[in-house]
Structure formats: C-alpha cells, structure tokens
Amino acid sequence: AQSVTQLDSQVPVFEEAPVELRCNYSSSVSVYLFWYVQYPNQGLQLLLKYLSGSTLVKGINGFEAEFNKSQTSFHLRKPSVHISDTAEYFCAVIPSGSARQLTFGSGTQLTVLP
Amino acid sequence: GAGVSQTPSNKVTEKGKYVELRCDPISGHTALYWYRQSLGQGPEFLIYFQGTGAADDSGLPNDRFFAVRPEGSVSTLKIQRTERGDSAVYLCASSFGLAGFNEQFFGPGTRLTVL
Numbered sequence: 001a002q003s004v005t006q007l008d009s010q011v012p013v014f015e016e017a018p019v020e021l022r023c024n025y026s027s028s029v030s031v032y033l034f035w036y037v038q039y040p041n042q043g044l045q046l047l048l049k050y051l052s053g054s055t056l057v058k059g060i061n062g063f064e065a066e067f068n069k070s071q072t073s074f075h076l077r078k079p080s081v082h083i084s085d086t087a088e089y090f091c092a093v094i095p096s097g098s099a100r101q102l103t104f105g106s107g108t109q110l111t112v113l114p
Numbered sequence: 115g116a117g118v119s120q121t122p123s124n125k126v127t128e129k130g131k132y133v134e135l136r137c138d139p140i141s142g143h144t145a146l147y148w149y150r151q152s153l154g155q156g157p158e159f160l161i162y163f164q165g166t167g168a169a170d171d172s173g174l175p176n177d178r179f180f181a182v183r184p185e186g187s188v189s190t191l192k193i194q195r196t197e198r199g200d201s202a203v204y205l206c207a208s209s210f211g212l213a214g215f216n217e218q219f220f221g222p223g224t225r226l227t228v229l
Contacts, residue, residue, distance in 0.1 A: 004156075006156075009154075032215075036220075041222065042222055043117070043118065043205070043219075043220035043221050043222045043223065044157070044205070044207075044220040045220070046217055046218075049217075051215060090156050090157070092156070100162055100169070100170055101147060101149075101159035101162055101170065101173065102147075102149075102157070102159070102218065103159070104156030104157050104158070105156050106154070106155050106156050107154075107155070107156050
C-alpha cells in the first residue's frame, strides 16, 4: 500500500515571494508521482508528474517539483507566486507496476496575499 | 473538447434515501474512476472501470455503494440508505487507457449532503 503526507495544511505567502509545498510518500514498490491543483468549485487539474528520468520536473503555471528517492519526497516549488495561484494543492502517487487508482495526500491550501 | 462532466453538481437528501450520481467521461476514454473527497481531506479511491466492467471496487466502503457503466461510457454511482457520513464531494475521472502514463482528467464533482 502507498501513503502520502503533505506536511503543511495551510501555507500563506505574499505575492511575488517563493513558495515550497512539501510532500513525502511511503511505498514498498516504485511509484509515479503527481501534483494536482484544485481551484474553488472546479475539478482537479494536473500540474506536473514524475514518471522517470530527470528528477526535476517542470509543470504548468511556472511550477516545478523535484523527486528525491532517498528522502521519498516530491516537493513543489514556484519562485514567484501570483494571487491567481491561491488554491488547494494535492500530491498523489500511483504504483508504476499497476496503474490504477491515485493515492492522494490531504492537501495544502496555498493562500497568496497581496 | 468537452471535459468530464458530473450531474447533479449539488444533491441534498435525507438520511435513508437513495441517490444516483452521474458521470460523463471524455469521449473515447476507456478507464473511469470514482473518488470521494471528505471535507479537509484528499480524494479517496472508490472504484475503477476498464470498459464496462468494474476492474477494482476495493475502495467502496460497504454494500450500500454500487456503481455501473453498462455501455462503457457514462457511469452511475448509486448509494442506498444514505447516512450523514456519506456527505462528501464525489469526483469522477477518466483516462485513455490505464492511469499513470495516461493522465486522469477530473470532473468538477457532485457535492452530496445528507441531512
């Protein structure tokens, strides 16, 4: 079984400041890793994913994440946030050998302050 | 093109009633997933279809929950004898083939409130 821990439930940050949203996972098998964003009253939207290869993954809206296998982490970063980045962010994993359901973390609410 | 759609967007019902939640996946997507998102939590897997058959229903919490996908497209999640603990947002997702390499596209969800 897999589990995902998002260490911060809420992250307030001022506009144009950098941000890091933390994600750690636990799994006995290799996994694919994902970050999703959920805007109010909208569905989950994929930000980026790590399947294999380079551990630094770039996604939409200027976000990037780095896979660290030894620390079992997949932290999400953005060098300069905008008001429009205010949303709930979810880290998720799926076993690479049996691609079925995603296992999600509990989410991090990012609030960008003017 | 059109994304995943779910109806109704909101459903309020009384304890003990029966409800049906509908999901229209993206045309051509063979895999369909149902998740449940309780307040303050991430989505939790309920059931997964590959074509018409339920390939994995291990996430259904009990036998009051049932889902069908009779023609391999639209799916309906059915909840019998609803309880207050069933209140949550029910999310549907679809993918072209198995998820992982293939992105899961999510609908906006149905917010179910059981009074």
